[in-house]
Amino acid sequence: MRSTTVGRSGCPVTGLGFGAAGIGNLYSAVSDEAAAAALDAAWAAGVRYFDTAPHYGLGLSERRLGASLRGRPRDAYTVSTKAGRILEPREHVGEAAHGESAYGDDLDNGFAVPAAFRRRWDFSAEGVLRSVEESLERLGLDRIDIVYLHDPDDHGEQAFREAYPALERMRAEGTVRAIGAGMNQAEMLGRFVRDTDVDVVLCAGRFTLLDQRAADELLPLAAARGRSVVVGGVFNSGLLADPKPGATYDYRAADPDVLERALRIKAVAERHGVPLRAAALRFPFRHPAVASVLVGARSADEVEDAARMLAVPVPDGLWAELEEEGLVKRS
Numbered sequence: 001m002r003s004t005t006v007g008r009s010g011c012p013v014t015g016l017g018f019g020a021a022g023i024g025n026l027y028s029a030v031s032d033e034a035a036a037a038a039l040d041a042a043w044a045a046g047v048r049y050f051d052t053a054p055h056y057g058l059g060l061s062e063r064r065l066g067a068s069l070r071g072r073p074r075d076a077y078t079v080s081t082k083a084g085r086i087l088e089p090r091e092h093v094g095e096a097a098h099g100e101s102a103y104g105d106d107l108d109n110g111f112a113v114p115a116a117f118r119r120r121w122d123f124s125a126e127g128v129l130r131s132v133e134e135s136l137e138r139l140g141l142d143r144i145d146i147v148y149l150h151d152p153d154d155h156g157e158q159a160f161r162e163a164y165p166a167l168e169r170m171r172a173e174g175t176v177r178a179i180g181a182g183m184n185q186a187e188m189l190g191r192f193v194r195d196t197d198v199d200v201v202l203c204a205g206r207f208t209l210l211d212q213r214a215a216d217e218l219l220p221l222a223a224a225r226g227r228s229v230v231v232g233g234v235f236n237s238g239l240l241a242d243p244k245p246g247a248t249y250d251y252r253a254a255d256p257d258v259l260e261r262a263l264r265i266k267a268v269a270e271r272h273g274v275p276l277r278a279a280a281l282r283f284p285f286r287h288p289a290v291a292s293v294l295v296g297a298r299s300a301d302e303v304e305d306a307a308r309m310l311a312v313p314v315p316d317g318l319w320a321e322l323e324e325e326g327l328v329k330r331s
Helices: 032-044 060-069 125-139 153-173 187-195 218-225 256-271 276-286 300-310 316-324
Strands: 003-006 011-014 016-019 049-051 078-083 085-089 111-114 117-121 144-150 176-183 200-204 228-232 290-296
Touching: 003 290, 011 016, 011 049, 011 078, 011 144, 011 290, 016 032, 016 300, 032 060, 032 300, 049 290, 060 078, 060 125, 078 125, 085 125, 125 144, 125 153, 144 153, 144 200, 153 176, 153 187, 176 187, 187 200, 187 218, 200 218, 200 290, 218 228, 256 276, 256 316, 276 290, 276 300, 290 300
Parallel strands: 016 049, 016 290, 049 078, 078 144, 144 176, 176 200, 200 228, 228 290
Antiparallel strands: 003 011, 085 117
């Protein structure tokens, strides 16, 4: 698997990356021990790129990731986090029953943690600086390698006018080594690559076996400008891991036509002796702009499975058949 560097200081980003939303208690609780075991398994599998965000578990993901990495050689790994949401403490909400949080929970935002903080969107220069400082404190590390502007979809003008220049200043001062944006869409990421001097962008769910929108503009632009793309969400929130009735696609139940397409892709993969998960993981690396694929994991077993799947050889004939059947765009 190829590796690349991003940023002015040659920040390394390698093939398989660890997406740390899961250890922030995404959807359901993960114990400290299970989170630590997942991170240890990632390290043992050779993973050296770890991505987190304040949003993930209201800071829990950053705290757990930092605790795991602090004993590792600092120059041996790359950490990215994100800016755009400030975490502000809440007052207690009512009286808690025995064993329950006095704050209520954060499940409306997807995380099984006490809602001890509220998220406030902030793409001002001051907000970005504060976010990075607070992330450093939660991580307990001496530096953050990559900072992405996180989901600026509805805050685009402020993100370009205020947040992005603040990141440029931090990069020039050496506070961070590389800068970019991370989103669940490709169009605005294309604007970042075209109109700014970002080093890397993180595109979730838009360059997968089921959705190749990033190939229309973003990936060709990144390749032409020598920018790196990190791809997340390669299983489209579950459907490409195990396509069956009730499986989720982009965080909701998959429509019948999408499920049928996923099953057709699975059948092609199996005809070539390749598990669907292996094909889904390998697919983004077919484009030269893709530097890394992030896989979210909440257990050591999930990490080890991802590493095994990525090691499965995928014959060219599989891609050719998918293209011939119109299941993926021609490369």
